[in-house]
Amino acid sequence: xxxxxxxxxxxxxxxxxxxxxxxxxxxxxxxxxxxxxxxxxxxxxxxxxxxxxxxxxxxxxxxxxxxxxxxxxxxxxxxxxxxxxxxxxxxxxxxxxxxxxxxxxxxxxxxxxxxxxxxxxxxxxxxxxxxxxxxxxxxxxxxxxxxxxxxxxxxxxxxxxxxxxxxxxxxxxxxxxxxxxxxxxxxxxxxxxxxxxxxxxxxxxxxxxxxxxxxxxxxxxxxxxxxxxxxxxxxxxxxxxxxxxxxxxxxxxxxxxxxxxxxxxxxxxxxxxxxxxxxxxxxxxxxxxxxxxxxxxxxxxxxxxxxxxxxxxxxxxxxxxxxxxxxxxxxxxxxxxxxxxxxxxxxxxxxxxxxxxxxxxxxxxxxxxxxxxxxxxxxxxxxxxxxxxxxxxxxxxxxxxxxxxxxxxxxxxxxxxxxxxxxxxxxxxxxxxxxxxxxxxxxxxxxxxxxxxxxxxxxxxxxxxxxxxxxxxxxxxxxxxxxxxxxxxxxxxxxxxxxxxxxxxxxxxxxxxxxxxxxxxxxxxxxxxxxxxxxxxxxxxxxxxxxxxxxxxxxxxxxxxxxxxxxxxxxxxxxxxxxxxxxxxxxxxxxxxxxxxxxxxxxxxxxxxxxxxxxxxxxxxxxxxxxxxxxxxxxxxxxxxxxxxxxxxxxxxxxxxxxxxxxxxxxxxxxxxxxxxxxxxxxxxxxxxxxxxxxxxxxxxxxxxxxxxxxxxxxxxxxxxxxxxxxxxxxxxxxxxxxxxxxxxxxxxxxxxxxxxxxxxxxxxxxxxxxxxxxxxxxxxxxxxxxxxxxxxxx
Numbered sequence: 001x002x003x004x005x006x007x008x009x010x011x012x013x014x015x016x017x018x019x020x021x022x023x024x025x026x027x028x029x030x031x032x033x034x035x036x037x038x039x040x041x042x043x044x045x046x047x048x049x050x051x052x053x054x055x056x057x058x059x060x061x062x063x064x065x066x067x068x069x070x071x072x073x074x075x076x077x078x079x080x081x082x083x084x085x086x087x088x089x090x091x092x093x094x095x096x097x098x099x100x101x102x103x104x105x106x107x108x109x110x111x112x113x114x115x116x117x118x119x120x121x122x123x124x125x126x127x128x129x130x131x132x133x134x135x136x137x138x139x140x141x142x143x144x145x146x147x148x149x150x151x152x153x154x155x156x157x158x159x160x161x162x163x164x165x166x167x168x169x170x171x172x173x174x175x176x177x178x179x180x181x182x183x184x185x186x187x188x189x190x191x192x193x194x195x196x197x198x199x200x201x202x203x204x205x206x207x208x209x210x211x212x213x214x215x216x217x218x219x220x221x222x223x224x225x226x227x228x229x230x231x232x233x234x235x236x237x238x239x240x241x242x243x244x245x246x247x248x249x250x251x252x253x254x255x256x257x258x259x260x261x262x263x264x265x266x267x268x269x270x271x272x273x274x275x276x277x278x279x280x281x282x283x284x285x286x287x288x289x290x291x292x293x294x295x296x297x298x299x300x301x302x303x304x305x306x307x308x309x310x311x312x313x314x315x316x317x318x319x320x321x322x323x324x325x326x327x328x329x330x331x332x333x334x335x336x337x338x339x340x341x342x343x344x345x346x347x348x349x350x351x352x353x354x355x356x357x358x359x360x361x362x363x364x365x366x367x368x369x370x371x372x373x374x375x376x377x378x379x380x381x382x383x384x385x386x387x388x389x390x391x392x393x394x395x396x397x398x399x400x401x402x403x404x405x406x407x408x409x410x411x412x413x414x415x416x417x418x419x420x421x422x423x424x425x426x427x428x429x430x431x432x433x434x435x436x437x438x439x440x441x442x443x444x445x446x447x448x449x450x451x452x453x454x455x456x457x458x459x460x461x462x463x464x465x466x467x468x469x470x471x472x473x474x475x476x477x478x479x480x481x482x483x484x485x486x487x488x489x490x491x492x493x494x495x496x497x498x499x500x501x502x503x504x505x506x507x508x509x510x511x512x513x514x515x516x517x518x519x520x521x522x523x524x525x526x527x528x529x530x531x532x533x534x535x536x537x538x539x540x541x542x543x544x545x546x547x548x549x550x551x552x553x554x555x556x557x558x559x560x561x562x563x564x565x566x567x568x569x570x571x572x573x574x575x576x577x578x579x580x581x582x583x584x585x586x587x588x589x590x591x592x593x594x595x596x597x598x599x600x601x602x603x604x605x606x607x608x609x610x611x612x613x614x615x616x617x618x619x620x621x622x623x624x625x626x627x628x629x630x631x632x633x634x635x636x637x638x639x640x641x642x643x644x645x646x647x648x649x650x651x652x653x654x655x656x657x658x659x660x661x662x663x664x665x666x667x668x669x670x671x672x673x674x675x676x677x678x679x680x681x682x683x684x685x686x687x688x689x690x691x692x693x694x695x696x697x698x699x700x701x702x703x704x705x706x707x708x709x710x711x712x713x714x715x716x717x718x719x720x721x722x723x724x725x726x727x728x729x730x731x732x733x734x735x736x737x738x739x740x741x742x743x744x745x746x747x748x749x750x751x752x753x754x755x756x757x758x759x760x761x762x763x764x765x766x767x768x769x770x771x772x773x774x775x776x777x778x779x780x781x782x783x784x785x786x787x788x789x790x791x792x793x794x795x
Contacts (some may be wrong), residue, residue, distance in 0.1 A: 022085040024066075025541045028058045032078050032461035032483040035061035037430050039668030040122040043079040045072035046463050046484035048473075052546045054526065054535040057485050066541060068269070071731040078461040078483060082125035088114035090355045092132040092419070095285060101174070101576040107134050110449050119389075119428040120458040131411075131444060132419040133379055138175035138266035140221050141165070141367070144250055146274035147182040149211075149239040151205055154273070155232075155350075164227025164354070165364050172371070178228050179221040179261060183250035184212050186279075186307045188287040202239035215250035217299060221262035242522045244277040249293075251329070252313045253304050257297035259708040265448040267375070268327045271367055273356060275334040278344075284311035295321055309573035319348050321379060328446040332356045349379055350445040359747055379410045379424060379445040386440075388432035388457065393424040439478035441479075451766060499530030515549035526550035547573065556576050560588035584612070598626040600704055636702050637688030644690075644700050648714040651692060673715040674698040696720035706764075 027038035035044040043064045050072050051059060067077055077433040089112040091100065099451050111130045119125070140230070143160060145151065162178055183193040192202060192212045202564050203209035217448035219231045252269060254261055266385055281292065293313040298306040313321075322329060329351040331341040338355055345353045352373050354366035381389055393408035394399075397420050403410065408624040410421045424442070432438070443450035446615035467482030474486035479485075479497035488497035513521045514773055522533035525545045541553040552573035560566035565576035569587035578587035589612035596603050596610035603610050608617035608627040617627040643662030645652030647670060654661055676699060685703040692698060 011531055013744075019021065021061060024062045025058070025371055025537060025718055027061060028537075029061040030054075030057055031485070032463060033431075033459055034078060036078070036461060037121040039325060040120070043067055043077045044461060044483055045070075045076055046078055048484045048764065050076070050484065051495070052329045053548050054522075054533050054546050054550050054552075055544070056534045056537070058482075060485060062541060076484070078463055080112060080120055080458050080461060082120050082123045082458070083118045084125050084127045085116040085118075086112045086114075086127075087116055088112060092130065093134045103626070104138050104175075104264060104448075107137060108449070109134050109137075109447065110425045110451060112451065112686055113449075114454075116454045116456060118456045118458055119426060120305065121428055121430050124392075124427040126423055126425045127538075128423045129380070129424055129442065130419060131422070133375070133416050135415055136173050138177075138264065139169065139173050139371075140177050140179075140262070140264055140266055141169070141269040141271065142181065142221065142254055143271045143273065144178040144181045144183065144247075144254055146184070146245050146247065146276065147238050147743035148184055148245060148276065149207075149209065149237050150275050151273075152237045152277070154356075154631055155235060155237060158273075158363065159233040161232065161363065162225035165367065165385075166223075166225035167365055168368055173224075175266070176243040177221040177223045177262070177264075178219075178225065179217075180219040180228060180232055180451040181215065181217045181248055181250060181254060181261075182213075182235060182304045183215045183245065185242070185246040186214055186284070186287060186289070186312075187212055188250070188289070189307050190286055191242055194502045203237070207445040208236065210238050212238050212240060212661060213303065214246055215304035217253075217257070217260055217302040220260065221264075244283075245274055246307065246312065246431075247272060247278045248280055248318060249304060249307055252293060252295065252321060253297060255318070255325050255327055256295060257299050258325065259300065260297065260299050263327075267446065268325070268462055269330060269367075269371060270322075270327050270794045271332055271363075273332040275337065275356070277337060277340055279310055281314035281317070293317060294477055315344070315347055322348065322351075323445065326443075326446055326448050328352075328374045330354060330367060330374070332370075333367050349381070350377075367610060374446065376414050377410060377412045378414055380442055380542070381409070382444050385742075386432045386438045386455070389438070389440075389665060390427045390429075391440075391769050392425045392427070394425075396421045396423065414468050426453070426455065428455070428457055431457055433457065435459040476793075494530040494532065495534070498532070513549065516548075516553055522550040523547075523612045525553070560584075560586040584774055588612070596626060598628050636686045636688060640702055641688070641690045643690075644712055644714060645692060645698065647698070648716070649692070649698065665712045665744070668713045670713055670715050672717050676701050676713050676715055677703070679684065680741045692718075693718065 006324075022041075024035065024038035024042035027042070027043075029044070031036035032044040032046070035042050038061065041063045042061055045062075045067050046657065047059045048195045050070070051057070060067075064079060068074065090108045092109065093107045102580060109132055111132075115127060117125055117127075122630040143158070143161065145155070147155065153257050162180075165174060165178060171229060176692050188194070192198070199211055201209050202212050219228055219236065222228065245319060251270070271599060273432050284290065287308075289311050291310050293310045294311065295317060298304055298310075306553070331345060331351065331353045333353065333355050338353065341353045345351045352370040354370050356363065356366065379638045379780075385391060393404075395403040395408045397403070398413060398418060398665065401411075410424070414420060414702075432455075437457075438455045440453050440455065441450045441786055442453065461483055463483040467487070468482045469480045470477035470489075471479065471481035471486070473481045473496065474488065474500040475492075475494070475496050478492045479486040479488040486495070486497050491501055493499050493501055510521055510528050510531075512531035513526075513533050515523060522535065526533045526535035528534075528728075533548065533550045535547075535550040538544060538555070540555075544553065546552045546554070552557035552571075554571045555564065556574045557565050557571035557576045564571055565578065566582070566584075566586045568582040568590075569576045569578040571577075576585060576587045581591045583591060586665070592613055593603055593610045595613045596615050598605035600606075604615035604617065604623065605627040607619040607622045608615045610616075615625060615627050615761065617623055619627070622628070622630050642652045643658070643665070644655040644667075646655040646658035647662050647667050650658075676687070685701050688700050688702060689697055690700075698715065700712055700714040
């Protein structure tokens with residue numbers, strides 16, 4: 001089943017009105033090529049008759065909308081756009097074809113594979129890259145181990161790594177190869193002891209160690225796990241003097257010696273196992289080594305032979321070589337050095353760090369976990385860009401997650417079979433590489449596949465190819481007529497190359513730039529070039545000078561409501577050219593009379609004239625916007641009441657002079673008032689209700705028709721008030737008197753009850769408060785007499 005892939009080109013055109021100029025007019029472009037490089041929105045008018053007298057050649061370059069406003073047709077505007085062309089677009093690999101195992105070069109994980117971009121300055125054409133992780137993708141893994149003395153117990157566990165790791169990796173891919181290399185240190189002082197005995201055995205006398213070395217390729221990549229075990233089991237520990245090791249030398253050789261290592265164009269993994277730190281560029285000076293690492297392969301008989309000659313590589317140099325060779329690095333280090341290598345991992349893209357147990361017993365799990373982590377992240381990288389070219393990415397990852405900026409280059413948590421897309425925009429500024437084509441490449445880090453992009457720069461317009469060299473239109477062949485304008489030959493200037501540079505400022509030529517033999521050159525609004533005025537440019541691109549002597553402009557006309565020409569015309573040579581239905585020096589006088597129509601559809605109510613869309617009332621009694629307001633006038637109904645009454649009923653104050661004074665309207669009678677015309681029956685109508693001498697109401701309508709005739713409709717039926725009904729009135733009065741009397745009696749009785757209760761309560765209170773005094777009567781004598789025996793002694 002064929003995958004369908006669509007490449008989209010997004011073009012964004014914006015129109016901006018600025019008061020301080022724009023990039024197109026500021027560029028003062030003298031040719032179409034210069035114009036389109038000035039900005040994305042710039043266009044060039046190729047119409048030979050476009051320029052007005054006095055305008056410079058650079059006036060042809062402006063924003064598209066501005067050129068159209070100035071009178072240039074769309075067909076005459078050069079505005080090339082960037083394009084994207086897909087040259088190679090193989091479908092993404094979908095598992096295996098018919099159960100047949102695919103070779104690495106038959107697997108496609110990124111689409112498309114080759115494109116061509118036509119780039120115009122500042123314009124950014126976009127295209128889509130699609131990536132899909134293929135199932136059963138081959139893997140090459142190279143195990144690079146530190147064989148300094150401190151790794152002795154680790155070596156024992158690594159001896160069986162080949163078959164065990166092969167067994168685990170079979171669960172991921174059926175095409176797996178493994179290799180082995182080892183490193184110690186540079187073979188010079190002070191990194192190792194150079195005494196003859198220590199060169200043979202750098203360990204103590206009771207330990208059997210091999211001679212020190214920088215890097216050794218023990219086993220090139222192979223699919224034979226047993227061979228790995230056999231060769232690794234024969235390896236011996238070595239030794240050195242300082243703690244940091246020379247692992248960077250070994251990584252560099254593993255990266256650049258592709259043939260000796262046996263790397264294929266598949267997933268490349270480098271496992272770096274150590275329990276120590278590392279030397280880097282500059283440390284070689286301690287051993288008298290000052291030459292920078294050259295980044296080339298120096299393996300002879302699988303041994304690195306130039307460690308004493310070249311310094312350690314720098315981290316940036318390693319990053320470059322690992323990226324160039326699509327190698328993903330796994331640092332298997334002890335817990336002590338975990339922070340150091342974590343910082344190193346942040347500097348090396350597509351690398352991982354795992355904590356190695358003290359005896360490397362967990363190395364297989366570490367490798368599997370690190371591989372899963374690395375392979376689940378996709379990071380796009382592009383080759384070096386030409387000067388003036390930039391690139392941006394927007395990622396569209398799983399679960400609707402999108403990223404921009406640096407995050408736009410990557411997607412995480414990608415499983416086998418998952419598909420992600422990247423929106424890529426390439427932008428060129430000016431005309432890079434002098435218009436020559438350039439090629440850049442984009443690839444996912446750690447993968448050998450890449451996308452080739454050919455950049456073609458649009459530095460000239462299409463009309464440039466149709467230029468006429470030595471055209472007679474360019475002053476007897478002194479220039480090339482291209483894109484509607486003359487491109488002058490060397491030494492010639494002027495709009496049509498009419499002058500030599502040597503005669504630009506002669507007095508005779510300046511005289512041709514003075515209007516009416518005056519003193520001002522080009523009206524002080526331009527420069528005299530070859531006897532012809534070239535008018536100055538204004539900061540506002542909408543404003544410009546013109547005319548043979550730059551005496552005209554389009555911004556000095558009269559204004560109304562703070563708008564040039566009232567917003568109803570255009571300014572030409574300091575005079576307003578008004579739109580239809582407008583007149584006046586500032587086009588502020590409207591000829592439209594619709595604003596003067598009164599409610600009766602008459603112009604100014606027939607009592608004034610309409611001037612510039614405003615009523616001028618000729619009758620001094622009337623006022624208002626349509627001369628309908630008359631503060632001193634009686635109402636329509638009151639004004640015509642007597643005439644209507646005399647003609648319809650033969651009554652009223654004018655019944656004797658009715659025929660003479662009241663024949664100015666047509667009278668139409670109706671039976672009832674409901675039959676009178678309604679408001680919607682005529683454009684304007686007055687409904688009246690008036691009282692006659694008998695206090696009866698009569699109804700009529702008054703309307704002025706379009707032909708100025710007055711029409712009055714009268715209802716014959718009057719509404720007269722009926723006489724009073726005596727019985728109900730008398731009954732009501734009597735009932736009212738009776739009710740009022742009863743109410744008064746009830747009120748009096750209620751007041752008396754309240755008064756009696758208050759008096760009784762007062763009596764009761766005084767009764768309770770009364771007190772009686774007890775005393776003896778002064779004339780009272782008791783009936784009992786008591787006599788005491790004087791002789792009684794109380795015995």
